[in-house]
Amino acid sequence: MSGTDDRIVRTIACGAGFAGDRTDPAVKLAESGQVDTIVLECLAERTLVPGLRARRRDPGSGADSRIERRLMPILQSPASSKCRIISNFGAANPVSGAQRIQRLAKDLGRSGMRIAAAIGDDVRHLADRIAWDGSIEGDLLGAHAYLGTSGIVEAVENQADIIVTGRTADSALFAGDLLPYLDGSEDAFAGAIAVGHLLECSGQLTGGNFEAPGLPPLGSSDLANLGYPIARVFADGTAEITVIDGSPALINRLTCTLQLLYEVHDPSAYITPDLVVDFSGVSIEEIGPSRVRVSGARAAGRPARLKVSGFVDRPGAISDVEIAFAGRGALDRARRAADVLRLRLAHLPEQDLRIDLVGLNSVLGAASRAINSEPPEVRVHVSAKFDDAGDAQLAEDEVYALTLSGPAGGCGVRSEQRPRLEVVNGYIDRELVKPSVEWSNIP
Amino acid sequence: MKVGDIACGRSGDKADTLDLTVVAVGQEEYARLAEFLTVDRVQAELNRVMPGTVQRYVLPGLLALKFVIQNALPGGVYASLHAGLHWQKAAIYLLLDMDMET
Numbered sequence: 001m002s003g004t005d006d007r008i009v010r011t012i013a014c015g016a017g018f019a020g021d022r023t024d025p026a027v028k029l030a031e032s033g034q035v036d037t038i039v040l041e042c043l044a045e046r047t048l049v050p051g052l053r054a055r056r057r058d059p060g061s062g063a064d065s066r067i068e069r070r071l072m073p074i075l076q077s078p079a080s081s082k083c084r085i086i087s088n089f090g091a092a093n094p095v096s097g098a099q100r101i102q103r104l105a106k107d108l109g110r111s112g113m114r115i116a117a118a119i120g121d122d123v124r125h126l127a128d129r130i131a132w133d134g135s136i137e138g139d140l141l142g143a144h145a146y147l148g149t150s151g152i153v154e155a156v157e158n159q160a161d162i163i164v165t166g167r168t169a170d171s172a173l174f175a176g177d178l179l180p181y182l183d184g185s186e187d188a189f190a191g192a193i194a195v196g197h198l199l200e201c202s203g204q205l206t207g208g209n210f211e212a213p214g215l216p217p218l219g220s221s222d223l224a225n226l227g228y229p230i231a232r233v234f235a236d237g238t239a240e241i242t243v244i245d246g247s248p249a250l251i252n253r254l255t256c257t258l259q260l261l262y263e264v265h266d267p268s269a270y271i272t273p274d275l276v277v278d279f280s281g282v283s284i285e286e287i288g289p290s291r292v293r294v295s296g297a298r299a300a301g302r303p304a305r306l307k308v309s310g311f312v313d314r315p316g317a318i319s320d321v322e323i324a325f326a327g328r329g330a331l332d333r334a335r336r337a338a339d340v341l342r343l344r345l346a347h348l349p350e351q352d353l354r355i356d357l358v359g360l361n362s363v364l365g366a367a368s369r370a371i372n373s374e375p376p377e378v379r380v381h382v383s384a385k386f387d388d389a390g391d392a393q394l395a396e397d398e399v400y401a402l403t404l405s406g407p408a409g410g411c412g413v414r415s416e417q418r419p420r421l422e423v424v425n426g427y428i429d430r431e432l433v434k435p436s437v438e439w440s441n442i443p
Numbered sequence: 444m445k446v447g448d449i450a451c452g453r454s455g456d457k458a459d460t461l462d463l464t465v466v467a468v469g470q471e472e473y474a475r476l477a478e479f480l481t482v483d484r485v486q487a488e489l490n491r492v493m494p495g496t497v498q499r500y501v502l503p504g505l506l507a508l509k510f511v512i513q514n515a516l517p518g519g520v521y522a523s524l525h526a527g528l529h530w531q532k533a534a535i536y537l538l539l540d541m542d543m544e545t
Contacts, residue, residue, distance in 0.1 A: 045458070211451065253466075267505075385524065
């Protein structure tokens with residue numbers, strides 16, 4: 001299954017780039033027969049939180065609620081039996097995720113599958129040995145270290161069909177699969193991490209979330225059916241990036257460079273749990289339609305500490321409320337509504353209240369371009385922080401009161417409250433973190 | 444001429460750090476961007492709507508510039524009082540919409 005070039009040692013694909021990503025691209029990848037491994041990246045920085053909250057209510061839960069919905073159509077496809085699946089959808093409880101998959105596989109007549117959970121990321125019990133970047137005062141919901149490839153490599157070497165992880169560096173989900181097939185050099189490892197980093201955001205590499213001057217954007221039908229990326233990887237860690245034959249996509253130097261540098265800080269020292277990688281000498285060559293060759297990632301050392309994400313519920317709540325104005329004079333009425341709300345909520349500290357006009361300035365704030373025509377409708381958006389969750393209802397009540405006692409025609413109120421959750425980064429001595437693998441059996 | 448006439452870009456974030464990537468459409472355009480998008484100019488533009496100081500990285504081999512702004516998103520994405528989460532994904536337009544001297 002290695003394409004036409006027999007120097008290709010492994011073909012790996014990204015079937016999902018966040019917890020809520022589309023489920024059909026992974027099925028198409030599995031059915032194509034063109035890929036050895038599909039990675040489903042389903043755990044963004046914050047996405048652990050629903051799992052942590054679920055696990056607190058029930059210690060047997062905490063894995064991603066979408067596991068069955070994602071895997072069922074893949075496992076039902078006969079071609080998928082040749083395909084390894086690796087995912088961080090174990091979220092806050094990879095072992096429970098693996099057990100759910102075992103049950104699903106049994107129900108689908110695939111009970112012989114080897115299912116491994118790569119664990120060890122939960123370091124909440126070591127909270128006082130973590131060097132935190134900020135205060136963790138409040139309710140520390142969880143603290144998870146970013147694991148590297150070791151658990152995944154162990155599972156691969158023991159012929160796992162499905163590998164479930166929790167918090168693992170996204171690039172390691174890919175590199176862990178590739179590593180046993182590479183030439184053993186550190187630069188090949190760096191190349192595998194570059195491949196993982198390129199692929200981890202699914203459609204963002206293949207023409208999604210992209211526009212460039214002089215290039216027509218992908219049409220709506222192409223975006224609706226966007227092919228997710230595959231990498232054909234060579235033993236030295238270089239790779240060809242493309243999509244399966246016939247899938248709509250736009251892959252070129254620009255899309256790949258944007259993704260290579262995405263959420264990277266110092267490009268000459270991209271820090272991952274296994275390796276610091278230098279991307280500054282990477283070369284991206286266009287070798288065909290939606291086909292590029294990536295080479296030149298270099299290893300630049302091993303970090304002494306692992307990054308940790310801590311999730312802290314601060315006391316209180318944030319309230320988000322909107323009200324709409326439409327018809328003649330809508331903008332003027334919306335502006336006056338905002339003024340009324342500022343007077344009514346004047347007791348809140350300035351930094352805890354924000355009032356924007358959606359359609360005018362709710363995204364880029366003071367840097368928004370001026371408008372030169374009257375909009376047909378405007379929404380007033382209020383977000384406010386309250387130190388006491390019991391007070392958070394006030395924002396909604398004050399907005400609703402505008403419908404009786406504010407400028408004319410206020411309508412379409414929507415309101416929600418959210419916890420004052422903050423992500424606090426920390427660092428932990430890597431020797432304190434003990435990655436391991438558990439093989440799943442139905443309890 | 445605007446930056447977005449000769450480059451594409453993307454915003455990203457990690458905790459309270461914002462990162463902006465700008466990639467030029469060609470070699471000549473890269474040279475113009477590298478000259479125009481100075482730390483001072485980028486910082487002045489971004490500080491209209493966010494705190495933080497700008498760190499710039501030049502990547503001539505990739506025809507790209509990278510700007511990293513620490514503490515730009517106090518409390519992280521989830522503590523933001525902007526309308527909707529992840530407003531900062533649009534922050535790249537602060538740079539792409541900048542007027543360049545011609």
